[in-house]
Amino acid sequence: MFFQIIQGVFTGVEALALLAFAGITLGGSAVGLALSTPLFILFSPILVPATIATTLLTTGFTTSGGLGMVALRIFWKLFKRLRKKGKGTPKIPGLAPGAPDSDPVSGG
Numbered sequence: 001m002f003f004q005i006i007q008g009v010f011t012g013v014e015a016l017a018l019l020a021f022a023g024i025t026l027g028g029s030a031v032g033l034a035l036s037t038p039l040f041i042l043f044s045p046i047l048v049p050a051t052i053a054t055t056l057l058t059t060g061f062t063t064s065g066g067l068g069m070v071a072l073r074i075f076w077k078l079f080k081r082l083r084k085k086g087k088g089t090p091k092i093p094g095l096a097p098g099a100p101d102s103d104p105v106s107g108g
Contacts, residue, residue: 040047
């Protein structure tokens, strides 16, 4: 019982500390945003096109890389399938190696 009370007290203190850190972080973020807003407004003719260009470049590189990886994967699977086909015909149970295909092996 005593251990649970101590554990509850420590948990409460930790929760209050984390809540205080969250408040400090929120306050710092608000002050930082208030101080940097004039800079963003001043440099927006440069930042907006730069952001658009960076987004388009990143999207293009990511898309081309992804499509290239998919193409390589398709070629690899095709290569493995063709290599497997060249090893021989699949074994059919009940069919003798020299028997013609039209004759049944067992008269079931």
